[in-house]
Amino acid sequence: MTTLQKANEVERALISIVGEANILCPAPEAYAIDDRRPSFVVLPETSEEVAAVLRLAHAQDLAVVPMGSGRRLSFGNLPERVDILLSTRRMNRILEYEPADLTASLEAGCPLETFNRVALPYRQWLPFDPPDADRATVGGIAAADDFGPLRHGYGRPRDAIIGLEVAQADGTRIRAGGRVVKNVTGYDLNKLFVGSFGTLGIITRVNFKLRPLPEAEATLLFLDAAWETLASGAREILQSELLPAALLLANEAAMSPLGHGQKALLVRFLETAPAVAYQVERAKALAHSLSLELIELENEASRATWEKLSRLHRLIPTDLRLRLSVLPAHTVEALHTSERALSEWLDLPYLLAQPGTGIVHIGGKLGIESEADLPQVGHSITDLRTTWATRRGQVIVEHAPPKLKRHVDVWGDVGSSLPLMQALKRAFDPKRILSPGRFVAGL
Numbered sequence: 096m097t098t099l100q101k102a103n104e105v106e107r108a109l110i111s112i113v114g115e116a117n118i119l120c121p122a123p124e125a126y127a128i129d130d131r132r133p134s135f136v137v138l139p140e141t142s143e144e145v146a147a148v149l150r151l152a153h154a155q156d157l158a159v160v161p162m163g164s165g166r167r168l169s170f171g172n173l174p175e176r177v178d179i180l181l182s183t184r185r186m187n188r189i190l191e192y193e194p195a196d197l198t199a200s201l202e203a204g205c206p207l208e209t210f211n212r213v214a215l216p217y218r219q220w221l222p223f224d225p226p227d228a229d230r231a232t233v234g235g236i237a238a239a240d241d242f243g244p245l246r247h248g249y250g251r252p253r254d255a256i257i258g259l260e261v262a263q264a265d266g267t268r269i270r271a272g273g274r275v276v277k278n279v280t281g282y283d284l285n286k287l288f289v290g291s292f293g294t295l296g297i298i299t300r301v302n303f304k305l306r307p308l309p310e311a312e313a314t315l316l317f318l319d320a321a322w323e324t325l326a327s328g329a330r331e332i333l334q335s336e337l338l339p340a341a342l343l344l345a346n347e348a349a350m351s352p353l354g355h356g357q358k359a360l361l362v363r364f365l366e367t368a369p370a371v372a373y374q375v376e377r378a379k380a381l382a383h384s385l386s387l388e389l390i391e392l393e394n395e396a397s398r399a400t401w402e403k404l405s406r407l408h409r410l411i412p413t414d415l416r417l418r419l420s421v422l423p424a425h426t427v428e429a430l431h432t433s434e435r436a437l438s439e440w441l442d443l444p445y446l447l448a449q450p451g452t453g454i455v456h457i458g459g460k461l462g463i464e465s466e467a468d469l470p471q472v473g474h475s476i477t478d479l480r481t482t483w484a485t486r487r488g489q490v491i492v493e494h495a496p497p498k499l500k501r502h503v504d505v506w507g508d509v510g511s512s513l514p515l516m517q518a519l520k521r522a523f524d525p526k527r528i529l530s531p532g533r534f535v536a537g538l
């Protein structure tokens with residue numbers, strides 16, 4: 096059979112599954128993954144249709160990459176091949192919502208914002224604030240275990256996921272976990288799929304436990320010229336009885352879209368109104384003892400600040416974004432080393448660090464003369480990795496131009512867990528049809 100005949104046969108089969116109106120062929124440029132355009136974009140409406148697409152792909156040996164809103168598709172190594180991009184955009188329903196149980200079951204393509212709007216009258220929410228939370232889907236958040244500064248107070252999405260429905264590479268559908276919070280028997284398969292970036296299965300449904308929506312909020316901005324002073328403030332807060340929902344160090348570039356030109360420590364409180372008022376007063380006293388300049392933001396102003404920060408990579412030109420995970424005690428040092436290591440290559444780099452969890456985000460515009468400098472940028476990232484590897488730190492490239500990805504593995508070395516990851520990939524996707532090449536060590 097010629098390539099054209101095969102393509103026509105695949106197209107006919109896809110049409111019989113999702114209908115002609117739900118296939119884009121050729122794929123528009125906006126659907127390119129790195130610089131690779133898929134042959135087909137398919138938009139199934141149900142998990143049965145997802146499974147049928149996978150059965151077809153499995154039989155025909157076609158590579159499938161799942162996609163939620165597509166915001167995070169640049170995360171990963173260059174794809175080996177992409178035949179079908181499977182978008183969950185039409186799978187956007189709230190399947191079950193039990194406010195009395197604080198649980199919800201959502202289709203993978205349901206936008207986080209849509210659900211949080213529905214849960215608002217019940218004073219409940221999913222407390223996730225990944226970058227661009229306004230666009231992210233719950234399936235994409237689960238697949239990327241994507242988080243923002245609220246991780247400090249609420250944990251990662253994986254902590255809130257109590258069950259999943261997944262279509263496996265051969266089209267078999269499985270359920271992992273359940274729909275109630277107390278459902279722990281056997282291996283916790285949820286944790287396997289959460290954060291697997293669409294390489295072990297396509298998540299079609301996610302069951303969450305919800306949180307009560309806080310009654311009030313406030314953010315304190317402590318401003319200073321030195322990381323060390325701000326870090327002392329953070330340490331004092333961490334060692335006190337205060338329970339901030341988020342704690343973030345931000346450099347001048349990160350603060351400038353907020354209208355401040357100084358480094359800052361941002362502390363967010365989300366609680367009942369009296370608890371917020373009490374904590375604000377205590378934190379203010381701390382700031383006073385350290386002679387830090389202080390700005391207080393309440394409710395809407397506080398929310399708006401964090402929303403702006405979650406869109407930072409759109410407000411500041413960025414084409415390279417890194418994430419360092421270090422021991423919390425090493426956060427400030429990580430800020431210094433990454434500033435030193437990358438300032439040669441990054442124009443106006445922004446730095447955001449969570450001193451409570453040791454997560455540091457760096458973004459900026461590649462300031463290089465020509466493509467001949469790309470290997471050097473790759474070396475700088477590798478050097479940064481080597482510096483931190485001996486101290487239990489990791490550096491992940493969250494976003495980079497495809498040309499740079501040819502010079503650096505975006506995940507780095509995962510150490511002794513690699514054979515286990517390889518075995519899992521072999522077990523769940525032996526034909527390597529799900530996002531091949533994108534995950535650690537080219538899995």
Ligand SMILES: Cc1cc2nc3c(=O)[nH]c(=O)nc-3n(C[C@H](O)[C@H](O)[C@H](O)COP(=O)(O)OP(=O)(O)OC[C@H]3O[C@@H](n4cnc5c(N)ncnc54)[C@H](O)[C@@H]3O)c2cc1C
Pocket residue numbers: 160161162163164165166167168170171183203204225226227228230231232233234235236238239241242292293294296297298299408409416493494530
């Ligand atoms: C310009 C821009 C830049 C951004 N940069 C960053 C950044 O640097 N850092 C950051 O943390 N966030 C970033 N984000 C935000 C982040 O991408 C989103 O917050 C969100 O996590 C992604 O959700 P999504 O629905 O778009 O998932 P997608 O981006 O569509 O998918 C995320 C991953 O999950 C897989 N996937 C998607 N759906 C499924 C499914 N149903 N089953 C299995 N696998 C699936 C995909 O193949 C992909 O590997 C950025 C957003 C934009 C618009």
